[in-house]
Amino acid sequence: MENLTNINVIRDIFERHGFSFSKNLGQNFLINPSVCPKIAEMGNAVPGFGILEIGTGVGVLTHELAKRADKVVAVEIDSRLIPVLNETLAEHDNVAIINEDVMKADLASIIRENFQGLKVAVCANLPYYITSPVIMLLLESRLPIESVTVMVQKEAGKRLCAELGTRDAGAVTAAVRYYSEPKLLFNVSRGSFMPAPNVDSCVIRLDIKKEPPVTVRDEKLFFSVIRGAFSQRRKNLANSLSSSMNMPKSEVTEIIKTAGISENARPEQLSLEEFAALAEIFYDKF
Ligand code: SAM
Numbered sequence: 001m002e003n004l005t006n007i008n009v010i011r012d013i014f015e016r017h018g019f020s021f022s023k024n025l026g027q028n029f030l031i032n033p034s035v036c037p038k039i040a041e042m043g044n045a046v047p048g049f050g051i052l053e054i055g056t057g058v059g060v061l062t063h064e065l066a067k068r069a070d071k072v073v074a075v076e077i078d079s080r081l082i083p084v085l086n087e088t089l090a091e092h093d094n095v096a097i098i099n100e101d102v103m104k105a106d107l108a109s110i111i112r113e114n115f116q117g118l119k120v121a122v123c124a125n126l127p128y129y130i131t132s133p134v135i136m137l138l139l140e141s142r143l144p145i146e147s148v149t150v151m152v153q154k155e156a157g158k159r160l161c162a163e164l165g166t167r168d169a170g171a172v173t174a175a176v177r178y179y180s181e182p183k184l185l186f187n188v189s190r191g192s193f194m195p196a197p198n199v200d201s202c203v204i205r206l207d208i209k210k211e212p213p214v215t216v217r218d219e220k221l222f223f224s225v226i227r228g229a230f231s232q233r234r235k236n237l238a239n240s241l242s243s244s245m246n247m248p249k250s251e252v253t254e255i256i257k258t259a260g261i262s263e264n265a266r267p268e269q270l271s272l273e274e275f276a277a278l279a280e281i282f283y284d285k286f
Contacts, residue, residue, distance in 0.1 A: 072095045122150075174226045
């Protein structure tokens with residue numbers, strides 16, 4: 001196969017297939033030759049693993065995954081890329097391409113039907129506007145996966161990998177920590193892509209936890225408490241929760257105190273255990 005990080009090779013493929021980049025689909029393709037091998041190596045692309053890739057582009061990462069893992073199933077929304085991928089990935093007999101929107105695809109069935117007897121990991125370089133929804137979809141659907149390795153905007157990476165109790169923490173930090181152990185792997189400069197985006201990126205890996213670190217009776221309520229707590233970052237916890245949970249501030253202040261939390265605490269200072277304690281008291285009130 002020709003080098004898919006070579007701009008001239010990509011241009012030639014595009015010309016022959018009449019393909020042009022779609023801004024709407026966030027098509028910034030990796031052209032830095034060192035990035036995809038690193039994603040594959042750090043993203044569990046090893047024998048014994050099946051890789052679910054999301055967003056293939058011309059198949060530059062798919063190729064590195066297919067060289068290392070037992071099988072790759074790649075979900076790509078853009079039907080114009082399917083003939084391109086049939087050409088660029090022709091040498092691999094362990095790759096299947098599914099032309100679907102990942103947000104609508106039945107990922108549980110895809111995994112069940114394709115990865116029998118294999119451990120499964122997800123690898124993705126996606127448009128930035130859907131990375132958080134895709135990460136949450138993957139985590140919340142409790143798919144039988146070991147890890148999610150994904151390229152994200154540098155700022156988003158900070159938030160996703162932040163420790164709770166620090167300034168970078170947000171509602172998504174708490175959700176990520178509930179389901180996984182996040183790790184920032186390496187930074188990727190904007191010049192590594194064609195066309196170059198306006199921001200720098202980083203690659204993170206979420207190692208999925210077998211069991212959540214805290215036990216709550218109602219997960220939905222637990223996450224509404226977290227989202228509510230972070231909904232107005234400049235307000236303190238009692239004010240934010242009072243409006244999001246639709247309860248008088250005095251009552252919320254009592255709940256916060258009963259959970260053993262200072263009434264002036266800010267949401268980014270709370271641990272998962274403290275959010276769980278709050279959710280359990282709210283549960284008894286509703
Ligand atoms: N992985 C390739 C690379 O690194 O060069 C392509 C990365 S490009 C940032 C994102 C890819 O995701 C594009 O090929 C785009 O068509 C695809 N994509 C966008 N939205 C998608 C969706 N909802 N479901 C599946 N693929 C999607």
